[in-house]
Amino acid sequence: MSEIARVLKTFIGYLKRPDLYPELGRKIIKNIFKRNSAFKGKEKTNLWASQVAVSQENAIRKLFNLDFQLFSEKYPQEFQKALEKQNNCPIKMGGAGALELLYSACEFTQAKAVIETGVAYGWSSFATLTSLQKRNGTLYSSDMPYLGQNGDQYVGCIVPEDLKTNWKLFRHADRESLPKILKESGEIDVIHYDSDKSYEGMRWGYETLYPRLRKGGVFISDDINDNSAFQDFCERENIATTVVEYEGKYIGVFVK
Numbered sequence: 125m126s127e128i129a130r131v132l133k134t135f136i137g138y139l140k141r142p143d144l145y146p147e148l149g150r151k152i153i154k155n156i157f158k159r160n161s162a163f164k165g166k167e168k169t170n171l172w173a174s175q176v177a178v179s180q181e182n183a184i185r186k187l188f189n190l191d192f193q194l195f196s197e198k199y200p201q202e203f204q205k206a207l208e209k210q211n212n213c214p215i216k217m218g219g220a221g222a223l224e225l226l227y228s229a230c231e232f233t234q235a236k237a238v239i240e241t242g243v244a245y246g247w248s249s250f251a252t253l254t255s256l257q258k259r260n261g262t263l264y265s266s267d268m269p270y271l272g273q274n275g276d277q278y279v280g281c282i283v284p285e286d287l288k289t290n291w292k293l294f295r296h297a298d299r300e301s302l303p304k305i306l307k308e309s310g311e312i313d314v315i316h317y318d319s320d321k322s323y324e325g326m327r328w329g330y331e332t333l334y335p336r337l338r339k340g341g342v343f344i345s346d347d348i349n350d351n352s353a354f355q356d357f358c359e360r361e362n363i364a365t366t367v368v369e370y371e372g373k374y375i376g377v378f379v380k
């Protein structure tokens with residue numbers, strides 16, 4: 125699909141969803157006035173991250189004092205079924221991330237309440253819910269689907285049915301979803317940020333979510349290498365963060 129066709133399809137997708145008009149307005153303003161701000165500080169952060177990064181395995185041991193085990197080996201049947209669902213899904217979205225880090229963060233905190241931004245197929249939701257279900261906890265997720273691919277109905281499609289009773293999925297842009305989520309949730313044990321990767325989007329997301337994370341809770345952000353939003357946030361808040369290198373990208377993780 126050409127770039128123009130993709131933009132047009134996304135625009136038509138937005139027009140069909142009046143509840144996403146606020147995000148459409150923000151995107152138009154961003155694309156006209158702040159085109160380059162998405163990558164602000166990228167070079168600085170990549171240099172820093174490459175100097176301090178550790179493996180997922182090391183981070184799990186150091187931060188949570190837990191042994192590393194592949195999620196796919198711990199839950200082989202469930203994982204296989206999810207993989208089949210992904211393969212049968214007619215649209216393409218972002219695949220599985222560092223599931224072990226997320227699952228271990230939930231086990232470490234004995235999580236009862238987790239917020240995640242960004243769902244796509246639902247791999248991170250699947251790993252989080254697998255831990256949360258043991259304590260009948262709740263996962264609050266925010267996702268604005270891939271509008272260019274008519275992907276609305278497939279958001280979270282790989283999440284096993286029996287885990288869905290512990291899941292509240294808010295299907296709007298974060299700026300609409302997160303205030304609603306924070307209104308109905310209390311203190312949060314784990315926060316996983318994995319949605320809007322623009323500098324402003326990340327900064328807003330971190331500043332909105334962080335105050336609600338309980339002391340001893342775990343904060344995880346994917347793709348911190350896209351710009352310096354995560355590094356700048358940690359410096360402002362005086363947070364000593366761990367950086368995990370995962371499949372050529374960097375993930376930020378710290379215990380509050």
Ligand SMILES: C[S@@+](CC[C@H](N)C(=O)[O-])C[C@H]1O[C@@H](n2cnc3c(N)ncnc32)[C@H](O)[C@@H]1O
Nearest residue numbers: 218221242244247248267268297298318319320
């Ligand atoms: C990388 S994927 C999430 C992957 C998922 N966390 C996982 O590990 O399996 C990012 C998702 O964030 C969504 N997204 C992007 N910008 C958003 C926004 N402003 N508000 C809500 N969701 C957004 C995308 O539609 C996409 O589904």
